[in-house]
Amino acid sequence: MAYKQFILVCGGTGCESSKADDIFKELHAQAEAQGVASDVQIVKTGCFGFCEKGPIVKVLPSESFYVEVKPEDAKEIIAEQIVKGREVKRLLYKDDTQKERIKTEEIGFYQKQYRIVLRNCGIINPENIEEYIARDGYAGLEKALFELKPEGVINELKIAGLRGRGGAGFPTWRKWEFTRVVKEEQKYVVCNADEGDPGAYMDRSTIEGDPHSVIEAMTVCGYTIGANKGFVYIRAEYPLAIERLKIALRQARELGLLGDDILGSGFSFDIEIRLGAGAFVCGEETALLQSIEGNRGMPIPRPPFPAVKGLWGKPTVINNVETWANIPVILTKGGAWFAKIGTETSKGTKVFALTGKIKNSGLVEVPMGTTLREIIYDIGGGIKSGKKFLGAQTGGPSGGIITEEYLDTPIDYESLTALGSMMGSGGLIVMDEDDCVVDVSKFYMEFCVDESCGKCTPCRVGTAQMHDILDKITKGQGKVEDLEKLEKIGHALRRAALCGLGQTAPNPTLSTIKRFRQEYLDHINGTCRSGKCKDLVTYSIDKDKCIGCSLCARKCPVNCISGSKADKYTIDASKCIKCGECFTACKFNAVLKK
Amino acid sequence: MAKMTLDQLRKLREETKGEMTRRETEGKEIQVIVGMGTCGIAAGAKDAFEAIVKAVDEHKITANVVIRQTGCMGLCHVEPTVEVIVPGMPATIYGKVDAAIAADIVRKHLVDRKLVSGHIYDRPAIDIVNK
Numbered sequence: 001m002a003y004k005q006f007i008l009v010c011g012g013t014g015c016e017s018s019k020a021d022d023i024f025k026e027l028h029a030q031a032e033a034q035g036v037a038s039d040v041q042i043v044k045t046g047c048f049g050f051c052e053k054g055p056i057v058k059v060l061p062s063e064s065f066y067v068e069v070k071p072e073d074a075k076e077i078i079a080e081q082i083v084k085g086r087e088v089k090r091l092l093y094k095d096d097t098q099k100e101r102i103k104t105e106e107i108g109f110y111q112k113q114y115r116i117v118l119r120n121c122g123i124i125n126p127e128n129i130e131e132y133i134a135r136d137g138y139a140g141l142e143k144a145l146f147e148l149k150p151e152g153v154i155n156e157l158k159i160a161g162l163r164g165r166g167g168a169g170f171p172t173w174r175k176w177e178f179t180r181v182v183k184e185e186q187k188y189v190v191c192n193a194d195e196g197d198p199g200a201y202m203d204r205s206t207i208e209g210d211p212h213s214v215i216e217a218m219t220v221c222g223y224t225i226g227a228n229k230g231f232v233y234i235r236a237e238y239p240l241a242i243e244r245l246k247i248a249l250r251q252a253r254e255l256g257l258l259g260d261d262i263l264g265s266g267f268s269f270d271i272e273i274r275l276g277a278g279a280f281v282c283g284e285e286t287a288l289l290q291s292i293e294g295n296r297g298m299p300i301p302r303p304p305f306p307a308v309k310g311l312w313g314k315p316t317v318i319n320n321v322e323t324w325a326n327i328p329v330i331l332t333k334g335g336a337w338f339a340k341i342g343t344e345t346s347k348g349t350k351v352f353a354l355t356g357k358i359k360n361s362g363l364v365e366v367p368m369g370t371t372l373r374e375i376i377y378d379i380g381g382g383i384k385s386g387k388k389f390l391g392a393q394t395g396g397p398s399g400g401i402i403t404e405e406y407l408d409t410p411i412d413y414e415s416l417t418a419l420g421s422m423m424g425s426g427g428l429i430v431m432d433e434d435d436c437v438v439d440v441s442k443f444y445m446e447f448c449v450d451e452s453c454g455k456c457t458p459c460r461v462g463t464a465q466m467h468d469i470l471d472k473i474t475k476g477q478g479k480v481e482d483l484e485k486l487e488k489i490g491h492a493l494r495r496a497a498l499c500g501l502g503q504t505a506p507n508p509t510l511s512t513i514k515r516f517r518q519e520y521l522d523h524i525n526g527t528c529r530s531g532k533c534k535d536l537v538t539y540s541i542d543k544d545k546c547i548g549c550s551l552c553a554r555k556c557p558v559n560c561i562s563g564s565k566a567d568k569y570t571i572d573a574s575k576c577i578k579c580g581e582c583f584t585a586c587k588f589n590a591v592l593k594k
Numbered sequence: 595m596a597k598m599t600l601d602q603l604r605k606l607r608e609e610t611k612g613e614m615t616r617r618e619t620e621g622k623e624i625q626v627i628v629g630m631g632t633c634g635i636a637a638g639a640k641d642a643f644e645a646i647v648k649a650v651d652e653h654k655i656t657a658n659v660v661i662r663q664t665g666c667m668g669l670c671h672v673e674p675t676v677e678v679i680v681p682g683m684p685a686t687i688y689g690k691v692d693a694a695i696a697a698d699i700v701r702k703h704l705v706d707r708k709l710v711s712g713h714i715y716d717r718p719a720i721d722i723v724n725k
């Protein structure tokens with residue numbers, strides 16, 4: 001017989017360790033005892049990402065979300081909810097802060113995320129324009145063309161308070177207005193889908209999952225500012241996104257949503273795809289425009305800003321993929337609706353690509369003002385394998401590490417900058433105690449050295465110098481004065497570099513020197529806490545603890561551990577490549593890492 | 595299809611919207627939606643897709659089942675992901691779906707109308723478009 005209700009019991013490792021399995025069994029027993037076993041199916045699920053408040057039990061179709069459930073609660077859940085159809089109120093999760101941030105709707109049940117940008121991702125078939133249309137697709141364009149008119153569109157964006165999601169957070173309406181008021185025959189609309197920040201894939205996923213949202217928004221922009229031509233600049237490493245975009249463009253043209261005289265409005269607009277070669281600096285807007293023009297992708301000084309003098313010297317609006325994807329919703333639901341979500345200065349949501357030492361990595365979209373703690377612990381399920389949290393990097397190579405003590409800061413453009421990091425495009429990399437901040441800073445600096453276009457001396461020379469010093473420190477050859485040197489070069493770079501790459505390149509290093517000064521000093525004194533900096537660790541075996549099981553010797557990739565049961569085992573330090581395999585392998589803590 | 599006027603676009607929207615609700619309410623059509631973003635495909639979404647097609651065929655329910663693809667559901671750590679919408683049952687997202695689990699889903703969820711234990715994942719957010 002068909003079940004009427006379903007009880008989902010979290011079967012993730014977090015909840016299992018706190019008795020989820022007993023709850024599962026008890027629910028079964030109670031359903032049986034109370035004679036409703038054929039009405040309700042009780043199943044185990046994967047982690048809800050909310051292990052902090054586990055064990056989690058969810059009942060469908062009522063969407064009741066129960067937290068910190070105990071086996072004793074099973075009886076009541078069955079008796080009240082399954083038999084009588086009433087929620088067990090005392091077990092429901094109450095989240096007042098979240099309600100504050102999403103004032104628009106009384107969401108009747110607990111939700112961690114709020115998807116505006118990703119509204120269609122994972123729901124529609126991105127290769128079928130009709131599914132997009134059915135979900136209010138192109139209704140924003142309709143409204144722009146026939147109701148709002150250019151001034152009205154700008155006004156909605158202004159009310160919405162939408163700011164650029166590509167990193168800098170510039171108010172979108174202002175950018176559009178600058179371009180709109182310039183009197184010029186030819187103007188352009190550009191979508192920045194370069195996404196070069198290591199660890200970020202929000203823009204790729206948005207285009208792969210919902211390409212029409214970008215197309216619709218760019219068309220609205222063309223109409224608003226008086227442009228007939230748009231370009232999507234996307235990196236060639238994104239073949240699936242490019243393919244889906246091509247299909248979407250073709251379908252939009254076929255239906256007359258792109259091309260001449262769109263929907264009989266008299267307005268014409270079309271979009272072309274331009275492939276980027278994957279240089280990080282080509283994501284910088286002036287370099288990107290240079291690259292579209294067929295020149296080498298190198299930044300040029302601003303002002304003049306692209307809004308006034310952009311592509312081929314013509315006024316150009318350039319926005320990030322995520323910025324674009326917000327716009328159709330702002331038009332259909334209204335700027336005022338959008339402005340209710342988020343914080344005072346930063347409206348709407350932000351998409352993050354949550355990666356690193358996190359249990360549940362993935363794309364998350366949360367209202368601005370959500371804290372990092374909520375993202376990491378209530379959505380991401382916390383740190384993988386129960387290790388200690390070290391920090392979270394936002395803003396990629398331009399950002400900084402945010403430490404435990406600041407995890408409760410509501411995230412918006414201003415608060416992240418105040419913490420010495422930045423919003424960036426949305427990469428969010430979680431690090432645990434096994435990571436080394438000096439090593440991470442070196443990694444990002446190396447990235448900047450490689451990606452620096454070399455046009456201006458401060459960046460070309462400065463990043464290389466900073467990298468050399470960091471490299472020295474990770475090898476134990478640093479001096480205390482080096483920290484001062486790093487800070488000095490860093491501050492000079494911030495002021496003197498031509499583009500954002502150079503200006504922000506010192507951020508990871510400067511923020512970690514500030515927050516993890518002791519770790520730098522430890523390296524200078526010859527130790528790396530995490531063992532990541534190979535020159536600073538040596539592995540050895542404590543003969544008193546070793547029981548001679550030989551496991552480490554079998555794991556060692558270079559066979560430099562030898563011994564016998566009687567003699568115990570030893571490491572030949574001259575051959576050791578410091579891979580750490582033996583350290584992880586030994587079950588008796590006999591391998592020492594120093 | 596040919597170029598549309600404003601009225602035609604509105605009509606098309608109403609029709610497709612109606613079509614989507616009909617699918618959900620009338621109780622005949624089952625939808626299986628496979629996440630096919632770059633990471634889904636890398637994790638084996640194509641194998642899951644094929645296994646579903648095969649199983650649906652074997653159970654001779656092809657006429658009642660629509661198998662579709664979609665983009666990232668946000669549950670990247672448990673790719674491949676598959677959403678199953680059976681009328682009268684809560685829409686369910688399954689994660690880490692390999693060919694064997696895909697076959698299980700078809701047999702248990704689509705045919706027997708039971709959830710498949712152990713592979714269900716929570717939907718990350720409400721749908722703002724239909725709210």
Ligand SMILES: Cc1cc2nc3c(=O)[nH]c(=O)nc-3n(C[C@H](O)[C@H](O)[C@H](O)COP(=O)(O)O)c2cc1C
Nearest residue numbers: 164165166192195196283284285319320323500501
């Ligand atoms: C080195 C560097 C790389 C950048 N990379 C990107 C990128 O990949 N994607 C992006 O949208 N913006 C990137 N930006 C920001 C752009 O210059 C620009 O501010 C943005 O495209 C404007 O769009 P928005 O107002 O919608 O954010 C980068 C900036 C710098 C300095």
Ligand code: SF4
Nearest residue numbers: 454455456459499502
């Ligand atoms: S700051 Fe660096 S990337 Fe930017 S223009 Fe100067 S050299 Fe090129």
Ligand code: SF4
Nearest residue numbers: 546547549550552586
């Ligand atoms: S794994 Fe540990 S106990 Fe076994 S031989 Fe190696 S050091 Fe000794």
Ligand code: SF4
Nearest residue numbers: 556576577579580582
């Ligand atoms: S660290 Fe690696 S190379 Fe060195 S002894 Fe251990 S297993 Fe062998």
Ligand code: FES
Nearest residue numbers: 012014015047048
């Ligand atoms: S293990 Fe249950 S919520 Fe994560």
Ligand code: FES
Nearest residue numbers: 633666667668670
């Ligand atoms: S990209 Fe595949 S689920 Fe996120």
